[in-house]
Amino acid sequence: MQLRWVKTASLLFMGFYQPLAMAVEFSDPEIIVHNCYGCHGAKAQKSPVAKGAVPSLQALPASYIIESLTDFKYDKREGTIMNRIAKGYTEGELSAVASYLAAPTNNKP
Amino acid sequence: MRILNRREFLKYSLTAGAAMALSACENMPEQSNQPLSQNTEHAKGRRKVVIIGGGVGGATAAKYIRKADARIEVTLIEPKISYTTCFGSNWVVAGIKDFAGLEHSYQDLREKYGVKILHDSVTQIDPDKRKVITQDGRNLYFERLIVSPGIDFHWNEIVGYTEEVSYEFPHAWQAGEQTKLLIRQLHAMRNGGTVIIAPPRDPFRCPPGPYERASMIAHYLKQHKPRSKILILDAKDSFSKRTLFLQGWEKTYGYGTDHAMIEWIPAAQDGRVLQFDPINKTVYAEFGKQKADVINIIPAQKAGQIAHSAGLTDETGWCPVHHRTWESSKIPHVHVIGDASIAGGLPKSGYAANSEAKVCALAVVALMNGQQVRVPSWINTCYSLVTPLYGISVAMVYKVNEKDEIYAVDGAGGVSQSDYDGVAGNKLAEAIYAKNWYENITADIFH
Numbered sequence: 359m360q361l362r363w364v365k366t367a368s369l370l371f372m373g374f375y376q377p378l379a380m381a382v383e384f385s386d387p388e389i390i391v392h393n394c395y396g397c398h399g400a401k402a403q404k405s406p407v408a409k410g411a412v413p414s415l416q417a418l419p420a421s422y423i424i425e426s427l428t429d430f431k432y433d434k435r436e437g438t439i440m441n442r443i444a445k446g447y448t449e450g451e452l453s454a455v456a457s458y459l460a461a462p463t464n465n466k467p
Numbered sequence: 468m469r470i471l472n473r474r475e476f477l478k479y480s481l482t483a484g485a486a487m488a489l490s491a492c493e494n495m496p497e498q499s500n501q502p503l504s505q506n507t508e509h510a511k512g513r514r515k516v517v518i519i520g521g522g523v524g525g526a527t528a529a530k531y532i533r534k535a536d537a538r539i540e541v542t543l544i545e546p547k548i549s550y551t552t553c554f555g556s557n558w559v560v561a562g563i564k565d566f567a568g569l570e571h572s573y574q575d576l577r578e579k580y581g582v583k584i585l586h587d588s589v590t591q592i593d594p595d596k597r598k599v600i601t602q603d604g605r606n607l608y609f610e611r612l613i614v615s616p617g618i619d620f621h622w623n624e625i626v627g628y629t630e631e632v633s634y635e636f637p638h639a640w641q642a643g644e645q646t647k648l649l650i651r652q653l654h655a656m657r658n659g660g661t662v663i664i665a666p667p668r669d670p671f672r673c674p675p676g677p678y679e680r681a682s683m684i685a686h687y688l689k690q691h692k693p694r695s696k697i698l699i700l701d702a703k704d705s706f707s708k709r710t711l712f713l714q715g716w717e718k719t720y721g722y723g724t725d726h727a728m729i730e731w732i733p734a735a736q737d738g739r740v741l742q743f744d745p746i747n748k749t750v751y752a753e754f755g756k757q758k759a760d761v762i763n764i765i766p767a768q769k770a771g772q773i774a775h776s777a778g779l780t781d782e783t784g785w786c787p788v789h790h791r792t793w794e795s796s797k798i799p800h801v802h803v804i805g806d807a808s809i810a811g812g813l814p815k816s817g818y819a820a821n822s823e824a825k826v827c828a829l830a831v832v833a834l835m836n837g838q839q840v841r842v843p844s845w846i847n848t849c850y851s852l853v854t855p856l857y858g859i860s861v862a863m864v865y866k867v868n869e870k871d872e873i874y875a876v877d878g879a880g881g882v883s884q885s886d887y888d889g890v891a892g893n894k895l896a897e898a899i900y901a902k903n904w905y906e907n908i909t910a911d912i913f914h
Contacts, residue, residue, distance in 0.1 A: 396846065
């Protein structure tokens with residue numbers, strides 16, 4: 359039973375995980391965006407303390423998002439933490455994030 | 468690991484598909500041992516996730532599983548009627564936040580997301596039969612179990628600081644009555660009194676927390692009891708955002724001068740507390756004894772109790788997991804998230820627990836649906852307040868390598884700009900963001 363489980367598990371591991379040929383894997387854009395929601399909220403949140411201080415990510419065009427994120431990444435725009443966050447992703451990942459956020463069906467509460 | 472070519476990958480994928488079908492049969496509850504009701508439920512094809520713990524990790528996971536696949540039934544087991552966040556609780560001391568503002572009900576998880584909320588406690592996990600047994604005698608089957616039990620304490624490691632003593636001298640490291648008691652004691656203290664904060668050794672929940680607490684108490688004392696003093700007697704020689712905190716204390720609380728409101732004594736200067744005498748309100752540190760009016764010992768920590776009794780912990784007292792799925796390395800089909808897990812470089816913070824829960828939620832949905840587990844990444848962002856208008860932060864992006872190890876992305880993250888760099892920094896903006904962050908993350912978790 360124990361051995362069978364191990365075999366099953368290792369087969370599952372090989373089958374369901376990303377192929378490991380790439381040195382650095384491309385992070386899933388939806389998971390990246392879920393992490394953004396920790397500060398930005400999944401929809402426009404009404405904060406009694408500092409309403410709108412952290413901008414909502416809803417209803418923004420992809421071109422604006424990708425420009426903002428790459429500007430933060432390369433320090434062309436000064437922020438507080440966004441410069442530090444944007445440097446964590448490749449241009450390809452930031453582009454995928456922008457596409458995901460801009461798709462009206464994806465960015466919902 | 469050997470790199471698979473395309474043909475090999477396809478072959479393994481197909482084999483995995485077959486293995487999945489096989490394992491589904493294997494994992495069916497054995498007919499002879501199971502009560503009829505459970506078999507009936509299973510036969511109907513109702514797919515069940517049980518989550519233990521309604522804190523940041525558990526509540527986030529519940530919501531994000533239901534958002535990803537509403538066909539999965541999610542039961543969240545939590546004894547408390549509402550959750551009081553630990554983050555933000557220091558702000559109550561400084562009068563920035565009402566205590567009630569820390570409390571969050573489970574109503575939205577229940578009504579908006581269809582999570583079944585069970586106010587009960589799990590007494591036993593049976594991984595073979597895949598069920599949890601509760602204090603009220605319930606018997607719940609799970610296909611996948613997520614354990615998010617938070618922290619427990621190493622009582623009496625500081626000799627004399629026991630659980631009983633903590634009801635009189637609060638650690639206030641699990642928010643609730645403990646927080647209220649600490650605030651009452653600070654309000655009752657005389658002008659000119661001494662407050663001791665004794666932060667624990669690593670690792671522990673909320674690494675900047677003890678130092679933000681010192682800041683918020685200092686803010687209160689400066690206005691109401693200005694002759695008072697805070698002594699931080701530390702078990703460590705450094706701490707999270709140390710440069711920024713010390714700089715903020717110099718600017719605001721006279722740190723390093725004769726009139727310093729906050730004094731920090733690290734382990735290297737014999738600051739570590741060894742023993743506590745509650746009757747004489749005296750701590751015994753390596754440098755000698757110190758009497759105080761309010762004493763806040765934050766004990767060393769380990770994973771929440773149920774993780775230990777279920778066999779999910781290792782010799783460190785925390786829970787090893789596979790980081791792409793947060794499935795326990797000790798017990799299959801059981802996932803551990805939040806402070807209780809061993810999370811690579813991710814700190815034991817609310818933001819990290821929220822981030823881990825989202826990765827875990829999508830992995831659980833993928834595994835239950837026979838889909839590929841996605842490539843994860845995580846963010847941690849921690850704001851601390853030095854004063855209500857002076858905020859500092861630390862942030863980092865984390866990814867995972869092919870060895871299943873989490874790593875901080877090179878060149879990313881770090882702490883706020885330091886004033887020593889010759890610029891004023893963004894302390895006011897970060898204070899505003901900190902308060903706004905509280906509203907947004909709690910909305911993301913509970914609402």
